[in-house]
Amino acid sequence: MDNARGFRLRKSLLFLFVLLASCDSSSSKKQIKNLYYDPRLFFDLDSEVNRVPCAIQGKIPSWLSGTLLRNGPAKFHVGDQQVSYFDGLAMLHAFDFSSDQVLYTNRFIRSEQYYIMMDKKSVNFSGFSQDPCPKLFKEQTRFIPQDMKGIENADVSIQEYADQMVALTEVPLPVLFDTGTLDTLGALHYNDTIPQGQWESAHPLHDPAAGESVNYFVRFSEKCSYVIWRMADHQSARQVIAEIPVQLPAYMHSFALTERYVVLVEFPFVVNPLDLMLNKKAFILNYKWIPDRGTHFYVVERSTGKVAATIKGDPFFAFHHVNAFDQGDKIFIDVVTYLNPDLIESIAVRSTPPMKVEKSQITKMERFTIDISAQKLSRETIFPQILEMPRVAANRTASEYRYCYAHKPLTLQEQAGLHKIDVATKTSLSWAEDGCVPGEPIFVPRPRAEDEDDGAVLSLVLDYTNKRSFLLILDAKKFTEIARAEAPHAIPIGIHGYWKGI
Ligand SMILES: [Fe+2]
Numbered sequence: 001m002d003n004a005r006g007f008r009l010r011k012s013l014l015f016l017f018v019l020l021a022s023c024d025s026s027s028s029k030k031q032i033k034n035l036y037y038d039p040r041l042f043f044d045l046d047s048e049v050n051r052v053p054c055a056i057q058g059k060i061p062s063w064l065s066g067t068l069l070r071n072g073p074a075k076f077h078v079g080d081q082q083v084s085y086f087d088g089l090a091m092l093h094a095f096d097f098s099s100d101q102v103l104y105t106n107r108f109i110r111s112e113q114y115y116i117m118m119d120k121k122s123v124n125f126s127g128f129s130q131d132p133c134p135k136l137f138k139e140q141t142r143f144i145p146q147d148m149k150g151i152e153n154a155d156v157s158i159q160e161y162a163d164q165m166v167a168l169t170e171v172p173l174p175v176l177f178d179t180g181t182l183d184t185l186g187a188l189h190y191n192d193t194i195p196q197g198q199w200e201s202a203h204p205l206h207d208p209a210a211g212e213s214v215n216y217f218v219r220f221s222e223k224c225s226y227v228i229w230r231m232a233d234h235q236s237a238r239q240v241i242a243e244i245p246v247q248l249p250a251y252m253h254s255f256a257l258t259e260r261y262v263v264l265v266e267f268p269f270v271v272n273p274l275d276l277m278l279n280k281k282a283f284i285l286n287y288k289w290i291p292d293r294g295t296h297f298y299v300v301e302r303s304t305g306k307v308a309a310t311i312k313g314d315p316f317f318a319f320h321h322v323n324a325f326d327q328g329d330k331i332f333i334d335v336v337t338y339l340n341p342d343l344i345e346s347i348a349v350r351s352t353p354p355m356k357v358e359k360s361q362i363t364k365m366e367r368f369t370i371d372i373s374a375q376k377l378s379r380e381t382i383f384p385q386i387l388e389m390p391r392v393a394a395n396r397t398a399s400e401y402r403y404c405y406a407h408k409p410l411t412l413q414e415q416a417g418l419h420k421i422d423v424a425t426k427t428s429l430s431w432a433e434d435g436c437v438p439g440e441p442i443f444v445p446r447p448r449a450e451d452e453d454d455g456a457v458l459s460l461v462l463d464y465t466n467k468r469s470f471l472l473i474l475d476a477k478k479f480t481e482i483a484r485a486e487a488p489h490a491i492p493i494g495i496h497g498y499w500k501g502i
Contacts, residue, residue: 040464041493042076043076045075045091049106056484061483063446064456065098067098067499068500069179071156071494072155073087073089075108075117078122088155090109091107091155092106093487093494094180098502104485150187154167156170159213162234165179171200172200172217176188191236194229194240203215205398207257208394208395219243226244226246226264230302242305242306250267250287260302261299262302264297264298265297267316268289268315269289271286272286289317289342294314296310311370311376321335330371334366334423336387336406337364365382366379366382367382383419383428385419387407389496390404391404391442392405403452404421405443410437415432415434416432417431435465436465439493454476456474458474460497472484473485
């Protein structure tokens with residue numbers, strides 16, 4: 001039997017199989033019971049508040065005008081049921097600096113999952129690492145308000161598309177929200193006819209020089225592909241840059257963008273699409289680590305969509321690219337690397353304390369240099385300490401840059417903190433405070449700044465010792481505190497954010 005016929009046969013059996021299997025979620029419920037939460041860092045935040053003035057320590061820079069938006073899971077439990085960290089209910093937070101006060105607002109995204117957990121008191125829904133059980137999911141969506149049907153639990157990141165703010169997770173439909181009230185407005189429907197994939201990166205990159213955003217999605221089918229797209233600023237119509245066929249798609253949380261290229265760094269953490277349909281496992285648990293495959297760098301020309309090079313390197317895994325740029329025949333790609341993807345399972349399934357340093361949690365920042373004409377790849381360490389959530393100045397995306405700001409996770413051995421990394425000199429500055437875990441640091445430039453690091457770094461800090469949160473404002477040059485704005489409640493550790501300037 002050839003592959004195509006085999007696929008069709010399996011597909012025809014699949015529907016019956018899924019119907020029979022979809023309501024038996026006992027195995028995944030067993031997994032969920034064993035999930036570990038560090039209650040200091042991950043807890044339910046049920047209250048929503050609107051424009052509450054924050055107590056200020058220090059002096060907020062007078063030029064800082066705009067809103068820091070944050071996204072992340074903030075509810076994990078219903079009764080004695082719980083979801084994994086990745087599938088906690090998305091909550092948006094806003095720190096508004098547009099007046100002489102700092103005003104704080106927070107609101108859950110009104111997703112289908114929100115209504116299931118809050119109204120139905122159930123955790124039976126599909127998620128990143130949550131029981132898929134599609135039939136049950138369909139049955140339980142009947143009570144969801146009509147205008148919120150199809151809204152996903154977009155708990156990962158925030159982006160600006162078509163002059164509107166959207167929350168994103170790793171499914172294709174962005175969730176629109178109001179920047180002032182944080183109310184969920186519905187799904188953003190693109191003004192194009194591109195057949196959508198089933199998975200999409202929550203890390204689109206905005207290239208300020210080209211005036212466009214670039215992202216990629218995975219189309220799972222008999223013939224899978226990575227589809228890379230662009231969308232001009234102020235527009236909601238995408239154009240396909242390239243479609244790359246792939247047999248076993250990899251989990252690539254983010255990608256690299258330079259002035260001339262898009263580079264997909266394909267780690268050997270791959271899925272057989274049939275497993276996604278046939279296995280009764282949550283989405284991410286179908287992926288397999290196959291280090292012998294190595295890591296493939298697909299270098300795609302932005303102007304033509306042509307694959308200029310496919311270069312194989314050693315196996316490694318990453319969630320986040322720091323930045324990338326090209327010069328002549330060379331492409332420089334900076335990545336926070338892991339030895340393997342074990343951390344995903346550690347967070348999603350196992351009862352392992354997430355803050356315990358294991359091999360799987362040790363990261364470093366590395367630079368991969370691709371010489372296109374020689375078709376060669378080299379690798380060097382830029383920053384050897386543990387880091388995550390790297391950010392660079394937004395106006396340096398896809399171009400040469402010098403400074404990276406990153407979060408330092410809490411471990412059993414060391415307290416959490418923040419790094420400022422000088423990529424040119426390979427030196428760093430740090431900030432830390434006892435009992436505190438800062439989140440992703442976001443750089444805000446001073447108006448008309450000339451130096452890349454002339455501005456402020458904002459980070460939402462959880463002071464788990466005193467059960468409170470505050471927005472930390474650092475001088476980006478010296479990496480020292482200027483001020484802090486106290487939130488009215490403790491906020492669980494979130495994921496990504498966005499600075500929306502005025
Ligand atoms: Fe991310």
